[in-house]
Amino acid sequence: MITFKEAYQRVLDYPLNFGVERVPLLQSTNRILAEAITADRDFPPFDRATKDGIAIQYSALVQTRHQFVIEGEAAAGMPQQQLHNAENCLEVMTGAVVPKHTDTVIMYEHITIENGKATIHETVKKGQNIHYQGSDEKRGAIILSKGTKITPAEIGVMASVGTSNVLVKGLPKVCTIATGNELVDIDTFPELHQIRKSNGITLEAALSKLSITSTSLHVLDDKQVIQKELGKALIENDVLLLSGGVSKGKFDFIPEVMEELGVEKIFHRVAQRPGKPFWFGIHKELKTVIFSFPGNPVSTFANYHLYFLPWLHTCWGIPVTQNFAKLSVELEITPPLTRFIQVKIERKEATVWAAPVDENGSGDLTSLAKADGFICLEPKDAVYGVGELVQLIETR
Template sequence: MITFKEAYQKVMDYPLDLGTDVVPLMKSLNRILAEDICADRDFPPFNRATKDGIAVSFSELLNTGHKFKIEGEAAAGVPQQILKNTGNCLEVMTGAVVPENTDTVIMYEHITIANGEVTLNEKVTKGQNIHYQGSDEKKGTIILAAGTRITPAEIGVMASVGNSLVTVKGNPKICTIATGNELVEVDAFPLPHQIRKSNTITLEAALSVAAIEATSLHLIDEKEIIHRELKNALIKNDVLLLSGGVSKGKFDFIPEVMESLGVEKVFHRVAQRPGKPFWFGIHKELKTVVFSFPGNPVSTFANYHLYFLPWLTTSWGLPVTEHNIKLAAELQITPPLTRFIQVKTTWKEGTLWASSVTENGSGDLTSLAKADGFICLEPRDEIYRVGELVNFIKTK
């Protein structure tokens, strides 16, 4: 059995080169940019009116007093209009190009219009209510950097610069695999000795957050069937995410079958709770990485976030970001196991605090819905004190 830190490092030592994909813009949501996105023109591309009102020449305002004749109008979506007589004004709409010979926009709420003339009711500042060309970004500027996760905001930015196709980090082909005769489908009514499949469903849902679509298998506890199905899965996929079959039970065949299929065991069993029986290996010829998690729901869920997600981030060539949080209560973690404790988070005076979630062991699936993540506490003789900063693994 190895320590959590040793296991984590060994997993990080086996990243895959996932390459890149080119996908339609609307298919890039939640993917990772693999290219810099640059402004194809100034942002905004013209001096843009930010209010509905009138456009005037500020210098003429000083010379002609506070009344202007309306010469015409400038609407959004039409070419730039020209104010022919700078002593007059043009009505202007939000989003329109600020007319030539004008430099100030006055909103309707600050004027009175009567008989084609405008009277000003408020003090005016030169250049007000104008979004100047290039004030956000200049043409050629990097506006989204490679490595950015694409959210709806990034979709909008890329649409504005004409990126109908986007180069993103490649996703691995993944198969989630449940083991055990006790498992039945979600829509089945289980017998007293059965339970519904939830671990692989949870894994597939978690993968979908990263825009990864996984295939799924359910293996009953028969060695020949497990051997045949795993052989095919190893050939077809980059990653196998298994749940169950790695403890010391009579029907826990996964380690033995993996060895017979040429999967090299990197480690089996980690000094941690939950998730101690975790098995990790790689088929070097096929370049398939195998994460075989314990079958208890909290163990599977924890190990997915503790190991697989950082591994995926590393395979994309990105740094793994660590987060810290303050403890709301004292905790004692004695050797030898690293503990991953489910917590609920709260903000207090600008600081994020962690409070333990009541749970009934690693089989307590419902506790996952109550928690925002796990805190990682290494074993030590000294008590973890209130207010101490500890590592936080976010799951929501």
């Protein structure tokens, strides 16, 4: 049995390369950029009016008076208009190109218009209410870096620079595999000795947040059946995510079958709770990585976030970030196991506080719906005190 830190590092030591692909912009949500996006022109591309009102030449305001004859108007979408007489003004709308020979915009709220003339009632500052060309980004500037996760905000940015198709990191082919004779379909009412297939559904839902559409498989506790089905799955997928079959029970065949299928065991059993029986390996010839999690729901869910997600980020070449929270209560964690405790978090000003949720062990599926994530507590002699900073793994 190895420590959590050793297991974590060994998992990250076996990344895969899934390549890149170009997809339509609207299909890129939650994907990872595989190219830098640059501005194809200045942003904004022209001096832009930020208020509805009038555009004037500031020097005329200083040298003459506060009343200006209105020559015409400039609206958004119109080519640049021109002020012909420096002592006059043009009405201008938000988003319009600031007219030629004008350099200041005064909003309607600060003027009155009567008989074709605009009278200014407020103090005016030269250049006010103008968003200047290139003040956001210059043409050619990198506006989205390679490795950025694409959200609706990034979609909007790329649309503004004409990126209709975008290069993104490739997605792995993933199969979620549940083992056990006790499992039945979720639309079946189980007998007293049965449970529904919740682990596989949970993993599929988690993968969908990454835009990964996985396949699923349920294998019974029969060694020959398991070997046949896993042998096929190894060939067809980049990643296998298993739940169950890795403990020390009489029908826990996964470690033995993996060895017979040519999978190299990297480790089996980690000094952690939940998820101690976790098995990890790789089929080097097929380039398939296997995460075999314990069958308890909390164990499967925890190990997915503790190991698979950081591993996938490593595969994509993006940083694995660490978050922290302060404890709301004292906790004692005695050797030798690293503990992952489900918590509810509360944000107060700039601080994140974590408080344990009530749970009844790693089989308590309903506790997952109460928690925002896990805190990582290494074993130590002293208690973890209130306010102590600990690692936080958010799952929401």
